[in-house]
Each structure stands twice: as structure tokens, then as C-alpha cells.
Amino acid sequence: MHFTVETSSNGVVEREFTLGEITGVIWSPVSGPDHAPLVLMGHGGGLHKKTPAQVARARDLVVTRGFTVVAIDAPGHGDRPRSAADEQARADLREAVAAGDNARFRSVTIGYATALAARAVPEWQMTLDALATLPWIGAEAPIGYGGGITLGTAIGIPLTAAEPRIRAAIFGGGFFPHEALLAAARRITVPVQFLLPWDDEHVDRSAALALFDAFASPEKTLHANPGDHRSIRWVGLDNEFLPRHLSSGARGV
Amino acid sequence: MHFTVETSSNGVVEREFTLGEITGVIWSPVSGPDHAPLVLMGHGGGLHKKTPAQVARARDLVVTRGFTVVAIDAPGHGDRPRSAADEQARADLREAVAAGDNARFRSVTIGYATALAARAVPEWQMTLDALATLPWIGAEAPIGYGGGITLGTAIGIPLTAAEPRIRAAIFGGGFFPHEALLAAARRITVPVQFLLPWDDEHVDRSAALALFDAFASPEKTLHANPGDHRSIRWVGLDNEFLPRHLSSGARGV
Numbered sequence: 001m002h003f004t005v006e007t008s009s010n011g012v013v014e015r016e017f018t019l020g021e022i023t024g025v026i027w028s029p030v031s032g033p034d035h036a037p038l039v040l041m042g043h044g045g046g047l048h049k050k051t052p053a054q055v056a057r058a059r060d061l062v063v064t065r066g067f068t069v070v071a072i073d074a075p076g077h078g079d080r081p082r083s084a085a086d087e088q089a090r091a092d093l094r095e096a097v098a099a100g101d102n103a104r105f106r107s108v109t110i111g112y113a114t115a116l117a118a119r120a121v122p123e124w125q126m127t128l129d130a131l132a133t134l135p136w137i138g139a140e141a142p143i144g145y146g147g148g149i150t151l152g153t154a155i156g157i158p159l160t161a162a163e164p165r166i167r168a169a170i171f172g173g174g175f176f177p178h179e180a181l182l183a184a185a186r187r188i189t190v191p192v193q194f195l196l197p198w199d200d201e202h203v204d205r206s207a208a209l210a211l212f213d214a215f216a217s218p219e220k221t222l223h224a225n226p227g228d229h230r231s232i233r234w235v236g237l238d239n240e241f242l243p244r245h246l247s248s249g250a251r252g253v
Numbered sequence: 254m255h256f257t258v259e260t261s262s263n264g265v266v267e268r269e270f271t272l273g274e275i276t277g278v279i280w281s282p283v284s285g286p287d288h289a290p291l292v293l294m295g296h297g298g299g300l301h302k303k304t305p306a307q308v309a310r311a312r313d314l315v316v317t318r319g320f321t322v323v324a325i326d327a328p329g330h331g332d333r334p335r336s337a338a339d340e341q342a343r344a345d346l347r348e349a350v351a352a353g354d355n356a357r358f359r360s361v362t363i364g365y366a367t368a369l370a371a372r373a374v375p376e377w378q379m380t381l382d383a384l385a386t387l388p389w390i391g392a393e394a395p396i397g398y399g400g401g402i403t404l405g406t407a408i409g410i411p412l413t414a415a416e417p418r419i420r421a422a423i424f425g426g427g428f429f430p431h432e433a434l435l436a437a438a439r440r441i442t443v444p445v446q447f448l449l450p451w452d453d454e455h456v457d458r459s460a461a462l463a464l465f466d467a468f469a470s471p472e473k474t475l476h477a478n479p480g481d482h483r484s485i486r487w488v489g490l491d492n493e494f495l496p497r498h499l500s501s502g503a504r505g506v
Contacts, residue, residue, distance in 0.1 A: 196475075198465075198466075198475070206459075209458075209462070213451075221476065221477065221489050222475065222478075223474065223476055224465075225473070225474055225475075226473060235472055235474055236491030236493065236497075238490070244489075
């Protein structure tokens with residue numbers, strides 16, 4: 001893990017890093033105890049690790065909870081080079097949207113997200129391995145998946161299914177729950193908070209509900225508010241979800 | 254409004270009352286400002302105004318929020334006499350359950366709940382009129398419907414649709430959303446918190462979701478956890494829902 005740029009403002013240290021091909025960022029308190037809970041954030045499709053909304057949420061978790069937050073760019077996103085396959089998928093998506101072809105949009109999205117997740121899951125695991133070697137994070141920090149809509153969930157679900165270090169996870173709507181994603185959800189047993197925009201323009205509601213149904217977690221919560229995944233305004237959200245599940249672990253260290 | 258029994262314990266005054274045929278109870282702080290927010294609670298089918306769970310929730314709202322809470326027995330429930338029609342409906346329900354006849358259970362429940370709601374809505378309105386004449390409640394107290402599963406929701410939805418004094422409402426699952434209930438839901442525009450047991454044994458999930466869909470409220474939240482309406486354990490519930498919507502009104506008085 002190679003740190004490239006470090007800045008500090010308003011009590012938050014932001015460290016950008018590279019790890020092989022991975023480009024990422026860590027936000028942490030300027031001062032605080034070691035081994036604070038670690039929250040992984042996944043950006044949406046076509047976006048990157050430092051979108052304004054994601055930065056704001058990360059900084060809030062650092063300042064109000066003392067957590068460490070890490071985000072990495074998905075393959076072909078953000079600071080990472082795009083392959084010919086990335087460019088092709090993006091072109092196909094643009095064409096499908098321009099043509100108003102929802103079926104094509106769905107099939108290209110699923111294919112591309114599945115390919116990205118297959119690369120991103122081991123990248124997240126490499127990132128966790130590297131973070132565990134940092135003395136102030138270590139193997140002791142309790143880890144949660146902090147959400148991210150669309151691609152962030154399409155990657156987060158197989159990651160959480162594969163990764164026993166993740167103790168709790170937030171997923172969100174705005175993607176297509178295909179069979180591989182449902183199969184991964186059925187392997188998840190940690191507490192899940194599932195955020196559903198009630199009026200998504202692309203994603204069939206019953207498919208999203210089937211995904212919530214699939215999680216094997218004894219503790220899972222579905223939270224829905226009106227709106228599309230771009231226009232949604234979350235109301236009355238349980239902001240104690242991650243603190244509740246990550247802080248008890250922290251006390252046990 | 255005739256007060257019959259008054260007791261006080263652990264900071265909560267409990268006053269039972271009658272109002273014509275209505276039997277009810279008010280819980281309030283031993284001391285506190287006048288015109289505190291007023292929460293209406295509706296019990297489930299076959300139960301009564303002072304079930305242990307309802308008493309516990311009422312006392313919690315009084316002690317932790319300083320609210321006033323009122324509950325009345327539905328017609329034919331609790332301290333109220335049962336008519337021949339009440340006895341017939343209960344016998345029909347028992348028979349349907351014993352025979353495992355879900356369709357019959359559904360049709361009898363809908364018919365009985367609709368008949369009860371037609372009587373209970375004006376009774377709640379009379380109760381609100383009477384409470385408004387009490388100096389310590391008055392017409393100024395902001396009013397919310399505080400929930401109640403099954404019958405409490407089957408009555409609460411038409412009540413909230415009919416009653417402009419209700420500023421926010423909590424409804425819950427475990428009932429059958431028939432057309433009249435959907436029509437009432439479409440007239441509701443105040444903030445709604447909708448609590449859905451994800452695995453109800455009697456009520457079709459898609460019908461419950463159609464009811465959530467029907468509320469015209471710009472602010473509405475669906476919260477679901479695994480379980481049937483008897484076994485449900487709510488997790489991460491937004492307990493600030495009523496305080497948020499009733500306290501701003503209180504400041505405006």
C-alpha cells in the first residue's frame with residue numbers, strides 16, 4: 001500500500017493510496033484511538049471513490065463516530081484506466097439509454113456489473129489485507145460495508161458473502177438483482193440494512209424485494225422511502241446501524 | 254367524559270374514562286407542561302386498550318417524551334359489551350381458523366373490521382372533541398396516531414383520512430388491505446410510518462405493499478423486519494418519527 005497524497009481538514013485526515021492497480025482513499029480522525037471501526041464504501045456505477053455525497057458521508061462517520069472509512073475505485077472507474085471492455089460496456093449502456101431500450105440496458109448492466117464485481121471482490125480483500133498491516137487499523141478493527149447504491153451494492157453483496165471479516169452491511173437499490181446476486185445474498189448471515197428507493201425508474205420493485213427476501217441474515221431491515229435512486233431523500237433512517245454492530249466488537253478487542 | 258379510576262405510578266398518571274358507550278384510558282406525566290403532544294393508540298383485533306405491550310409503549314412515551322397517550326376499546330372489545338354481531342363474528346373467525354380456511358378468515362376479518370371501523374372512527378372523533386375540552390390537553394395539543402397492528406390499523410387508516418387534527422401516523426401490518434382501506438389510504442397526506450412484519454402468516458405481502466403504495470403522503474417510510482405480526486422484533490425503528498412531527502407543532506402553539 002503506497003500512500004500518494006495526504007491532506008487534513010476539519011479534523012479529518014484524507015490519505016490517497018495505490019495498491020497494485022487499485023486506487024483508494026482512507027479518511028480517519030486527526031486523533032483518536034487505534035483499531036477504530038472500519039467502514040468500506042462502494043461508489044455507484046460510472047462514479048468514483050470521491051463523489052461529493054460519498055466524501056460527505058465518510059467525513060460525517062469520521063467526525064461524529066471516530067470511524068475510519070475506506071473507498072476504492074471500481075475497475076475502470078475514477079483514477080483507474082479503462083480497458084477496451086470498459087469502453088465497450090459504457091458505449092453499450094449509452095446506446096441502450098438513448099434508444100430507450102430497457103431490456104438491453106438491463107442485460108448490459110448485469111453483464112458489466114458482474115464482470116466488475118468478479119474483479120472488485122478480490123481487490124477489496126487485498127485492500128483489507130493491506131489495511132490490517134497498518135498498526136492504527138490492524139486486524140482488530142471491526143469492519144462494516146457502508147453501502148453505496150447500484151454498483152456499490154452489486155459489488156458489496158458478493159464481497160460480504162465472501163468475506164468473514166465484514167460484520168454488518170448496508171445495501172441499496174438501483175441495480176438489477178440477477179440470479180448470481182440472489183445466490184450471494186443467500187450466503188449472507190450478518191445484519192443487513194437494505195435501503196430501497198420506492199419508485200426506481202429502472203429496477204422492478206418485486207425483484208428488489210426478492211433480493212431483500214434472499215438475505216439469510218436473522219437481523220435484516222428493509223427501509224423504503226418514495227423516490228428514484230437519484231432523487232431519493234432518506235427519512236428516519238437508522239443511523240445507529242453500523243455503530244451498533246461495529247462498536248460492540250470494538251469493545252471486545 | 255367521566256373519569257372512573259385514577260392511579261399513579263413511576264411518574265405516570267393513568268385515568269380510565271367513559272364517554273357515552275366508549276371506554277378509554279389516558280396516560281400522562283405526573284407533572285409537565287399543558288398541551289403536550291397527544292398520541293392515539295389502537296389495539297389489535299380481539300384485544301383491548303390495556304394490553305401489556307400497549308401499556309408499556311404508552312408509559313414509555315409519557316416518561317421519555319412527556320407525551321399524553323390515549324387508548325379506547327374498539328366496539329365489542331375490552332370493557333365494552335359484545336353484541337350478537339360481535340359474538341357471531343368471533344365465532345366465525347374461530348371456525349375459519351379451526352378449519353384452516355384462509356379465504357373465509359380473510360372475508361370475515363374484512364367484514365368485521367370494516368363494521369368496527371365505521372363505528373370506531375366517529376368514537377375516536379368524539380373522544381378527541383372531549384379531550385380538547387380538558388384544559389391540560391385543549392385544542393392546542395398536536396395529535397398523532399401511534400399505531401397498533403391489525404384492527405388498530407384497520408381503524409387508524411380511515412380515522413387519519415377523516416381527521417385533519419392528526420398530523421402524523423404509524424400503521425402496521427397483520428390485516429387485509431381491502432379496497433375501502435386502500436381508498437382511505439389514498440386520502441392520507443400526513444407523514445406515515447408503515448411497519449411491516451415481513452413474514453406474516455395470513456396477509457399477502459404484495460397486498461400490504463400495495464397499501465404502502467396507496468398513501469398519498471409525500472413523506473412515508475416502509476420499515477420491514479423478519480417475522481410474523483405476533484413474533485416480530487422491530488430493529489432499528491425510527492423512534493423519533495412522532496416526536497419529530499408532533500414537537501414542531503408544539504413549538505408553534
